[in-house]
Amino acid sequence: MTQQETRIFSEQIVTPDGAVRGEVVLRGDRIHAVEPRESAPAGALDWGRDLLIPGLVDIHTDNFEKHYQPRPGALWDAYGAALAHDGQCAAAGITTVFDSLSLHGRKDGLDRKESLGPMIAAMDAAQDDGVLRADHLLHLRCEVTNPELLALLEPHADNPRLKLLSVMDHTPGQRQTANTERFHERMVAAGRSQDEIEEMLARRHAGRDPSVAYSNRRSVVGFAREYGLPLAAHDDESLEHVEEAHDDGCVIAEFPVTLAAAKAARGYGMLVAMGGPNFVRGGSHSGNLSAREAAEADVLDIIASDYVPLSILRSAFLLIDDMGWAPERAIATVAANPARSVGLVDRGEIAPGQRADLVRVFRGAGGWPAPVEVWRQGARVA
Template identity: 45%
Template sequence: MTNDTILRNARIVLEDDVIHGSVRMIDGIIVDIVPVDSSLDGALTGTDGPGEDMDGDYLMPGLVELHTDQVEGHFQPRPKRFWDPIPAVIAHDAQMAASGMTTVLDALRIGAGPDESGLAAQADTLVAAIVHAADAGLLRADHLVHLRCEVSTPDVVDVFERIGNDDRVRLVSLMDHTPGQRQYADVESFRTYMVGKHSFSDEQFTAHVATLHERSAAYADTHRGEMARRARARGITMAAHDDATLAHVAESSDLGVRISEFPTTVEAARAAREAGQLVVMGAPNIVRGGSHSGNVAAAELLRHGLLDILSSDYVPSSPLQAVFALVASGEVTVPQGSALVSANPARAIGLNDRGVIEVGRRADLVRVRVHEMAQTPHHPSGAPVPVVRGVWREGMRVA
């Protein structure tokens, strides 16, 4: 049976414009985009006629999420307490779809740290659960896998060999969270994180940092090169995580990295762009007004013209919130903001069938109404709250 759906009376967000009109989808593909003032049948575009009335809401491309850690939180809702993996994936998927995401790369850490038997040791289980749920048609969004490879751990290569061959593995990030460099150049910010997460005493923290430095010296350089070699051999897109210096970017470029994920300085972001890498920053960084680790603010990179992609990182609703905050402050237009969360991330990993509203593309769409809050000293332009009112994946309503 043919699935023919018309979404009318919408503010349609195109690549370089916003128009009032309708979108027609047949069997998961966009087949027509009709402006309301077109000479074509007005019943398809206005407030009357067949199809579903969008009531003047924005109709945006479905979001493409490259880096979300949220599935791990659903799988381990309390320290050392694990949920059934497939129900955990389904719950995570519902949250992501309700945030407007139609394509999700679940970011799973591989490489176990000192005395760590938690999430990093369960990556095999989570990948298997994501693949099973996706293949069984249990999920609203299209889920792929992003392996966050902690190169300073002894087992990262072995784990990748077990799970890196699955077709759903589309992105590998090379990261080293050893304190004193990259994300945690400020060791005190790392102390704050570890004390808050693990309730470390000063003695435990000092011993932990010493062990991390030993492991980084023993494994980081070798495993970074080995992971890059294996990812290249399998045609998997690579990202560098938390590059901070020109030397970091030169190394990642030599390894074949295409994405600079969360560069910590303007210098590194500029070098990454010059090396042909797309720059990803966390949307929470925009919403909160800066990095929780004290590194460069995403808004500063945007002002320098060095920001290509926003990811939700640890807050699923943050990409749309960041987009409309930037629109309210006049820093981007709605199409430019949409590109940060849809077109650009799709392009970054070669998903050229989605990310924009265009005839012939996948009908992955999200309906958004913006609720305007009053101005405050902290939000002088107001605090727009984007509300997701409908999500379609390949033409089918999923949220």
């Protein structure tokens, strides 16, 4: 059967070897060729000076939770939340997204234990119904201090969307919240009273059993090896943390909180991932390592959206505009690098044989990159 062919011309196609003027030839759901041309031939879609870049790959986003609980205490229908989250990701140019769900506690009143099953089931159903615009994969964030961790993780072992695990410890005074004064300031800004903050700290410290954390971490590492899943280390702070992550087989250093940890992780061959909101805002909201500082030190490999889907595209172009990175290097932080870090070799680049996941980018006021067309597997989805 002859595959449908689509040709798209752009004066700025960002390929792995640099930006070129020409057209991308699509056949079915794949890129067939990238051909140099001076102008759009008859029958081709003409994107003019708008850039043509690969679809973005986001390995960490909490955005799904925000749609499931749009306001504290107000839960939304899980299927509707899946659709809303999916639409926001696609509109941001994200064609592959790892929905990152935490196996621990509460956040802004959301009981993550109770919400986990309904959220996963809703996204599974939406995928089965064929209504999703982006390709949704699953990243389970394993809080090693949680005594119920394995009971939450094991039921999802055979979910085909499960493609990434991360190990983390969010006890105040540890890793991300090593700076307890900054943690206190954040809680005050969120409207917490002094009594509430003290109760929260006491509860979290009381519930931290070092033996449980150690046992859980060993179990998650074994689980990842058994199922062939890549493993990320979340919020490493010290050289000891990074050494442990390396020994455990972690391939991603996710949001390291110090530059020393980021450099050590890179030295061990791990890819360093930082948050897009951190980069765009110019610093971490937790007072930890700045994504821009990581870029300046040449230890930034991956940008994840964390909690703002549009932030990764903006970050990539800030790398180009503010830091002088070549377009192909900057775009790789939000496409090829995250894809390869989790073993996805069929997407993330404008190159023959890759999935036809494309984004048309218009540079708007102030240089903002606006994704005005998004294609996944050869079909326009946004």
